Amino acid sequence: MEKILFEACCGSAADAIAAYKGGADRVELNSDLFHGGLTPTLGALRTVKKHAPALPVMCMVRPREGGFCYTETEFETMLEDARLFVENGADGIVFGFLRPDGTVDADRCREMLAVIGERQSVFHRAIDVTPDVMAALDTLIDLGVTRVLTSGQKPTVPEGAATIRTMIEHAAGRIEILPGGGVTAENAAWCRDTIGTRCLHAAMHRTAYDHSCDGNPAIYFGGAVYPPEDRYLLTHAEDIGAFLRQANR
Numbered sequence: 306m307e308k309i310l311f312e313a314c315c316g317s318a319a320d321a322i323a324a325y326k327g328g329a330d331r332v333e334l335n336s337d338l339f340h341g342g343l344t345p346t347l348g349a350l351r352t353v354k355k356h357a358p359a360l361p362v363m364c365m366v367r368p369r370e371g372g373f374c375y376t377e378t379e380f381e382t383m384l385e386d387a388r389l390f391v392e393n394g395a396d397g398i399v400f401g402f403l404r405p406d407g408t409v410d411a412d413r414c415r416e417m418l419a420v421i422g423e424r425q426s427v428f429h430r431a432i433d434v435t436p437d438v439m440a441a442l443d444t445l446i447d448l449g450v451t452r453v454l455t456s457g458q459k460p461t462v463p464e465g466a467a468t469i470r471t472m473i474e475h476a477a478g479r480i481e482i483l484p485g486g487g488v489t490a491e492n493a494a495w496c497r498d499t500i501g502t503r504c505l506h507a508a509m510h511r512t513a514y515d516h517s518c519d520g521n522p523a524i525y526f527g528g529a530v531y532p533p534e535d536r537y538l539l540t541h542a543e544d545i546g547a548f549l550r551q552a553n554r
Contacts, residue, residue, distance in 0.1 A: 307503055309552045314508035318352040320540035325357040327545025333363045340370035344386050354394045363397040363427055364390040373403040373431040387420045397424050401431030409444045425451040433458045452481035461487025466499045493552035510538035
């Protein structure tokens with residue numbers, strides 16, 4: 306059986322290095338996975354490339370949570386972030402631009418693709434909120450985008466499996482379709498066989514603890530959700546290995 310190509314969704318340089326050690330084929334490098342993944346730091350990319358130079362790194366370019374229709378300043382920032390990532394060894398850029406009506410903003414995508422050049426271009430799960438997913442896919446194919454990340458316009462890949470399969474059939478090899486969202490070690494083989502895919506995207510994290518804030522647990526540094534300040538999520542190499550064993554069984 307052909308081996309699954311596995312892309313690990315990572316929230317830090319440490320996550321990416323652990324994913325590499327665990328056998329991931331590629332990583333998507335983000336910050337702030339709590340909000341779906343935002344732009345990582347340049348330092349994070351450089352650190353990954355230092356410790357795992359053979360690992361293909363797709364850098365997320367997403368300046369904020371809350372939609373995909375950006376202001377001119379945000380758009381300018383995204384182009385500059387992408388330039389810096391490409392100049393510092395990123396193997397690809399992950400992005401998504403929508404108009405106020407939720408359709409793909411082809412003009413902004415073209416500008417981003419000009420910055421990306423010969424590197425891989427990935428349109429992220431913004432496609433999952435477009436009003437016509439096949440029309441969006443056709444736009445991205447016409448633009449020459451390398452790959453699209455999708456959960457089939459459902460909260461998780463298992464729920465959207467039928468749509469993802471249809472997207473793959475519609476694409477007919479003109480663009481890569483990468484299923485991602487709610488993929489776990491337990492359902493990876495099912496997703497592979499049901500969708501008919503040889504590539505999967507997933508995040509695997511355990512809770513890690515930092516007790517430096519324990520002296521005053523009444524303090525919060527975030528918003529109204531008020532998550533505990535003594536913990537964070539971290540990828541472990543052995544969890545990546547376990548995922549791959551399940552996905553390739």
